[in-house]
Amino acid sequence: MNPWVLYALSGMVMFSVGLVGLFTHQHVVKRILAANIMGSGVLLVLVALARRVPSGPPDPVPHALVLTGIVVSVSSTALGVALARRISRLKSMDAASSRTGPEGS
């Protein structure tokens, strides 16, 4: 088996694992991580596809795509984590005020 086939298949496996994780977990951080695993799987497939032709240099286009993909993935993860943090802070404030305040509930 060519190494690139192995990488591409691993990428597909990561994509599937992430997809399942994203829709089975309840915890927000786990879901964001699952989306990250999915994304890394796709990028791994792209990296592997660059090496399709074993003789000669690797195809530069998929590498450029991977770089862009990483930028997109970092931004969306950051946004997701920021939202999750804010939500958990608001929820804990709500919980605290309902414990102490008489009219909180």
Place this chain on the structure above:
Amino acid sequence: MTGTFALMAWPVILPLLGAVLALLVGRDGVRWVAGVASVATLTAVVVLVWKVATDGVLHQDLGGWGAPLGIAWRADGLAALMLLTVALVGSLISVNALDHFGSREDREFLPLWLFVWCALNALMLSADAFNLYVTLELTTLGAVSLIVVRRDLPGLEAGLRYLLFALPGSLCYLLGIALLYGAYAALDVGLLAQRVQPGPVTWVAAGLVTVGLCLKTPLFPLHVWLPPTYTGAPTPVTALLSALISKGSYYVLFRLWLEVFSPVLDAEVGQFLGVLGAAAVLWGALLALSQSKLKRVVAYSSVSQIGYMFLLFPMATRGAQAGAIYLVVSHAAAKASMFVAVGNIHQAVGITDLGGVQGLAHRMPFTFLAMALGGISLIGIPPSGGFIAKWLLLNASVETHQWWWGGVLLVGSLLAAAYVFRILRGSFLPLPPGVEVRSIPLGKELAPLALALLALVLGLVPWFPLGLLSVGMAR
């Protein structure tokens, strides 16, 4: 900048510049900067549309790098019509959104909307499968920021939900594109169209791309995220989501299917999408009919209306293509008008229940006129854009001897009539005592009316959009 590039670049650069400037200036300057940027972008779009309508399809290789390595932009009639829709509908929604929030959110809403506008314009112009992914992601991230602009718990949860459904959608799309690149070494849509052959790789790639885009659009049964997201987001943002942002992913699907996939896929796949579309039409309308919250009725109506757009795939005639796009455009105007009207009602009486509209037609005539006209287009009563769209689709179903899709159209319209009348019925009753109606600025009342009139005009002068659409349409 001169020539084709300038024509196509200004609609993307101007909102981007405007957004950056609007973030930099202080509280008072935002409106001026955003206003100037909006007018400038609108002008650039109109010039581009006029050029496409008179001279035909425009094509540009960015930075002088042609396909297969570079990224190509293309403006055909379809792209021009979508750019125009985004410009007109988006501007009217953002006019209505002024003063909808507190001063801080007001200051952030306009730059964020300009970013989304920039991303949508770039999306419509891209003729490169990977660039479409990037612009889709930009649209998504911008949309999430818009949803959470108020920073309250319902909005934040709606934004995170939207993000977590949109992410797997775009990753499915990206994997599909990766497989296509692996098999055919092309990302340019035109090159892909030439090279794609029937085979397992193409089928898997088409499946991934379709599932990903259906999740973002969203098509039944992938619509589960839509009602809670639309309800949690601030109303002007919901109007943008439903009218424009969800159409971005549909546009990509439309493009790739008609230009790349449909020649190499079996007809059964199109039929399958049609069945899902039909299920969406009926299920969405039934759920809209059973909601008690005003905004949820309008949100579920979107599930139903998106279903019609997928009836294109089993028929796939030119008439059906035109009908589907006509529906996209008229739904954008009509649904935006309804959401904006709902926002006005919430602001005036603070009631979100369907029963809360009782007697309001007398106090907010323009808002309810907009609601009624928007409803007419959703139902498909002539003369309205919705009527023309459904007429074209109905014709296609007769032409292709698939009368059952026509039946779905008619039943869906009846159900739409039922839920629109449910909203309007109460509004004409006398105002119940003790209800305080806050007055709404006239500009905010006129914005939804202008949107609804846009949907109406689409039914009165169909030859302009249909003529524009036929510029460079595939087959």
